Amino acid sequence: MATLRSADVGRMKALALRIRRHVLTMTHQAKSSHVGSSLSMADLLAALYGGVLRVDAARPDWPDRDRFLLSKGHGAAALYAGLAEAGFFPPAWLERYYQDGSVLAGHVTHTGVPGVDVSTGALGHGLSIGCGMALAGKRDGRPFRVFVLLSDGECDEGSTWEAVLFAPHHRLDNLVAIVDYNKIQSLGTVAEVLDLHPLAAKWEAFGWAVREIDGHDVDHIVRSLQDIPFQPGRPSCIVAHTVKGKGVSFMEGKLLWHYRAPDADELARALAELEGRP
Amino acid sequence: MRAAFFRTVMEIAEHDERIMLVTGDLGFGVVEPFAQRFPERFVNVGVAEQNLIGVSAGLAMCGRIVFAYSIGNFPTLRCLEQIRNDVCYHRAAVKIVAVGGGFAYGALGATHHATEDLAVMRALPEMVVVAPGDPVETEHATRAVAVHPGPCYLRLGRAGEPVVHRSAVSFRLGQALSLRDGDALTLITTGGLLETAVRVADRLSARGVEARVLSMHTLRPLDEEAVLAAARETRMIVTLEEHSIIGGLGSAVADVLARRGDGRIRFFPMGIPSAFALHAGSQDYLRREYGLSPDSVLRSIEEHLQ
Incomplete structure (x- = not known):
């Protein structure tokens, strides 16, 4: 990818804002869960779909496209918003998110949704599939890269660690794992439920080239993603420190917003806060 | 195999x-x-x-x-x-x-x-x-x-099973293969018990009882027409599988007969009870233990025929 300029970063920040706005509106209309999980990854998605990923909305099946797998499939609202903003399908589809008869289900769904290669929702699946894709790319000599975005909660899954072992052994330096480390999982904080600390050191010990970043600093995210692979011959891992519910003060760091959808009043307050209005 | x-x-x-x-x-x-x-x-x-x-x-x-x-x-x-x-x-x-x-x-x-x-x-x-x-x-x-x-x-299965098909076969997924024909009964089998089914059919034939033998190598999609033809053209259907009696060949055939059959065919599924084996043993030993050896299959069929 050509070096991104500050104007591109500005564009990505604006994209992140639009993704957040969509997510809040979608979860409100749908009365659906996981708004906090979608907001914590909005800046990561904005960097990816705002210029890092080599994808073409006009050709979603382009064989040499970069692959993006949202292994934390419950962040579907944010991914659909990012895909719509990137032109894979009309933004009007977002209004039908989670509704009867819609193709946009509450977890990432590939059937009938341009730009989605892999359906997810059961945790701990995405990194293995990404390993297979990256291995195929390596052995075929194809230029595409594979990006897998994981939640911290799914680092509890044994299958995740099977894949974490596999990728360095096969020197998959075309594979990037990004962990949305918002530190809250289903029934409490990660520290309370099943502590992952020190998470970056674990990936490092398994053979990955690891960077820890602020997952809301778009400039920092982009600079890291431009350095892929961090080391030739090793898969790259970005441990992105994030805040669940990021961007809406009354949702930030609150387990409640893993489940609850904003009501009309909360939606208005959230949107006003995003716009910078009091 | x-x-x-x-x-x-x-x-x-x-x-x-x-x-x-x-x-x-x-x-x-x-x-x-x-x-x-x-x-x-x-x-x-x-x-x-x-x-x-x-x-x-x-x-x-x-x-x-x-x-x-x-x-x-x-x-x-x-x-x-x-x-x-x-x-x-x-x-x-x-x-x-x-x-x-x-x-x-x-x-x-x-x-x-x-x-x-x-x-x-x-x-x-x-x-x-x-x-x-x-x-x-x-x-x-x-x-x-x-x-x-x-x-x-x-x-x-594993290594060393005998070749049962002595002549060329026309194999298609979802299409049962017929190895013997007869009208007294149909033995439908899947997997490695095919040899057992053929041996049983030959011993029945020696006693004047002609059995059709179908190798139902594909369980999904199931060859429903072959099952229905067996129900129409023979007097009894016996399924034979080295698998739990729940959910395998017997269940699949029963499902077809219940949905599409005329309700008159006699049907006997043979397989493994839904339980864990309590003893170690060779494949032959465990087959005998669960009534899946040629001798015991033959005995069961003869009881059902009476």
């Missing part, structure tokens, strides 16, 4: 460079020729069946045809959700191959008895389920699942 499978995979891999063999660290003495001939198309993922299936799905999503190999219950039950979501939901060209169907690993203990695999695999959308009856069917089935565009489960 194992030898026939690996010989056939080698042959088709020579002509189709999409073919890959991925193993979960099993196949000592049998995967090596493939690994040496096609090192770029062989992967050993280690003892990690969830990753075996996930990696295979990812490879298939990038255009490969993947044989994912392991034994017993490891490539099916251990990683069932990966099979359902990553392979079947995405119609990925992953061909799961398990050596050790039924009691093939009998002496290794109940953990190694693959006696519910057909039921579980048969329930999955998009999955084609094949249990060949001898090395001849194994070769045909291996070629057929490689060509089929979506997910398949190939359940094999």
